[in-house]
Amino acid sequence: MKILITGGAGFIGSHVVRLFVTKYPNYHIYNLDALTYAGNLENISDIENAPNYTFIKGDITDADFMDTIFMEHQFEGVIHLAAESHVDRSITDPLAFVKTNVIGTMNLLNSSKKIWKNDFENKRFYHISTDEVYGSLSEEGFFVETTPYSPNSPYSASKASSDHFVRAYGETYGLPFVISNCSNNYGPYHFPEKLIPLFINNIINNKPLPVYGDGNYTRDWLFVKDHAVAIDLVFHDGKDKETYNIGGFNEWKNIDLVKVLCKLMDAKLGRTEGESERLITYVKDRPGHDKRYAIDATKINKELNWKPSVTFEQGLVQTIDWYLENEVWLKNVTSGQYMDYYREYYESDESGKNEVDILYKDESYQIIGACMKVHNNLGSGFLEAVYEEALEKEFINQNIPFKKQVTLDLYYEEEKMKKKYRADFICYDKIIVEVKATGQVPEIFYNQVKNYLKATELELGLLINFGANLLTFKRVLNTKYRK
Numbered sequence: 001m002k003i004l005i006t007g008g009a010g011f012i013g014s015h016v017v018r019l020f021v022t023k024y025p026n027y028h029i030y031n032l033d034a035l036t037y038a039g040n041l042e043n044i045s046d047i048e049n050a051p052n053y054t055f056i057k058g059d060i061t062d063a064d065f066m067d068t069i070f071m072e073h074q075f076e077g078v079i080h081l082a083a084e085s086h087v088d089r090s091i092t093d094p095l096a097f098v099k100t101n102v103i104g105t106m107n108l109l110n111s112s113k114k115i116w117k118n119d120f121e122n123k124r125f126y127h128i129s130t131d132e133v134y135g136s137l138s139e140e141g142f143f144v145e146t147t148p149y150s151p152n153s154p155y156s157a158s159k160a161s162s163d164h165f166v167r168a169y170g171e172t173y174g175l176p177f178v179i180s181n182c183s184n185n186y187g188p189y190h191f192p193e194k195l196i197p198l199f200i201n202n203i204i205n206n207k208p209l210p211v212y213g214d215g216n217y218t219r220d221w222l223f224v225k226d227h228a229v230a231i232d233l234v235f236h237d238g239k240d241k242e243t244y245n246i247g248g249f250n251e252w253k254n255i256d257l258v259k260v261l262c263k264l265m266d267a268k269l270g271r272t273e274g275e276s277e278r279l280i281t282y283v284k285d286r287p288g289h290d291k292r293y294a295i296d297a298t299k300i301n302k303e304l305n306w307k308p309s310v311t312f313e314q315g316l317v318q319t320i321d322w323y324l325e326n327e328v329w330l331k332n333v334t335s336g337q338y339m340d341y342y343r344e345y346y347e348s349d350e351s352g353k354n355e356v357d358i359l360y361k362d363e364s365y366q367i368i369g370a371c372m373k374v375h376n377n378l379g380s381g382f383l384e385a386v387y388e389e390a391l392e393k394e395f396i397n398q399n400i401p402f403k404k405q406v407t408l409d410l411y412y413e414e415e416k417m418k419k420k421y422r423a424d425f426i427c428y429d430k431i432i433v434e435v436k437a438t439g440q441v442p443e444i445f446y447n448q449v450k451n452y453l454k455a456t457e458l459e460l461g462l463l464i465n466f467g468a469n470l471l472t473f474k475r476v477l478n479t480k481y482r483k
């Protein structure tokens with residue numbers, strides 16, 4: 001099964017990617033992430049060479065790019081976590097949240113709908129959401145799956161909107177979806193702008209602990225690995241068109257939580273008890289601050305037999321230990337140095353791993369668009385020559401520069417011999433377009449295009465397959481030019 005996980009370089013996403021890559025060797029996991037300030041490939045460096053894992057750097061707000069990726073890889077499942085996720089940032093830049101959380105989700109829905117057409121058998125779009133869409137509770141009561149939405153921050157409003165769109169695509173187009181709404185997560189790889197990692201970092205560095213308002217705000221905390229396990233269960237066993245609330249049965253007032261954290265940190269750091277508590281500083285309240293979140297997770301508990309595996313104290317100790325043992329990670333994220341990781345390991349990657357997000361985006365999209373038009377007009381079942389002729393006309397129509405039937409000195413790596421070979425089209429002096437009319441694209445054709453490229457100065461190849469009901473294609477990089 002081919003699964004796209006979005007936002008897999010972020011906090012929760014990295015745990016989900018790790019779980020799926022290690023637990024399901026027969027799945028192929030594609031992790032798509034824009035690597036914003038919150039995305040960090042160091043979060044998943046331990047699994048980056050797994051054979052069933054591919055990283056794609058990409059932005060979900062780019063509709064064309066999403067279509068391309070979906071067409072190329074033909075995902076059967078989507079687990080969508082990519083989002084702008086920090087309430088405080090949403091207060092200063094709400095539009096960024098609309099773009100990623102609403103429009104980005106729409107793009108994924110549209111791309112899924114396009115490749116799945118009406119064949120929804122064994123397909124699933126899983127949208128990860130938050131309990132914050134339900135608004136704020138008073139001292140009593142819990143959020144259940146039927147609690148009306150009442151978002152108060154631009155973040156929660158954008159998440160609520162995306163949830164509605166997912167549900168609407170299910171009702172309107174029959175798209176098979178499932179949604180889960182989870183409470184506050186904590187654990188390793190959490191970006192230190194959220195309460196728990198920020199305060200751990202500040203305690204280590206003897207910096208003030210800014211408690212908003214009177215500190216009497218309540219959150220329901222869940223260890224991130226337990227959330228990842230719940231996501232695995234919902235993805236595989238959750239019922240279509242259902243929502244599952246996920247929570248830790250673990251409510252804490254912020255100020256009480258901070259005091260426990262200070263106490264545990266004092267013990268870990270060999271400080272006298274009460275030393276870190278002195279860092280607590282009450283600051284101006286967050287505007288529109290939700291008073292209390294609390295999840296009733298009975299449904300997922302009863303239907304899918306899920307419950308948290310650790311107590312809060314166990315989870316907190318594990319989290320503190322992780323931050324103390326991973327000071328380099330913490331330093332890198334706080335200094336912004338983690339961006340270098342991508343540059344070092346991926347931009348210079350000879351394997352062409354991130355081949356899809358790069359070269360000649362516009363040109364290759366234009367060619368793919370022309371091919372789609374020809375495929376839409378002709379359908380499948382013709383000889384390659386028929387597609388080539390129609391494509392030639394379409395290229396002329398769209399002013400795409402091309403040379404046809406170009407003879408190349410093809411170098412077969414295995415046999416160490418040279419042989420003359422013909423490429424169907426060369427476009428823009430940069431891209432080889434190889435037309436096939438087979439039901440499936442065998443590896444040999446992929447290697448053929450790769451070999452074409454090696455024999456040339458061209459940097460990108462497109463292997464277009466007209467033979468199936470749906471046009472499919474592969475983009476191939478000439479890796480010898482990657483720096």
Ligand code: NAD
Pocket residue numbers: 006007008009010011012013032033034035036037038039040058059060061080081082083084085086100104128129130131159181182183184185186191
């Ligand atoms: P995060 O901010 O740590 O990670 C988000 C990831 O998405 C990052 O890797 C970022 O690079 C990526 N991203 C952002 N914009 C993108 C774009 N336009 N295109 C592609 N990738 C993009 O967030 P998180 O805390 O891991 O949250 C993950 C999901 O879970 C979110 O949808 C969030 O709403 C939801 N959620 C989070 C919590 C929580 O406590 N953190 C609780 C419930 C639900």
Ligand code: TYD
Pocket residue numbers: 087088184193194195196198210211212213217218219254286
């Ligand atoms: P946060 O981790 O930002 O998560 P969310 O806003 O999604 O619940 O905040 C958790 C709680 O901690 C929330 O009530 C706001 C409060 N808070 C502070 O008091 N000080 C801080 O510096 C931060 C980041 C949060």
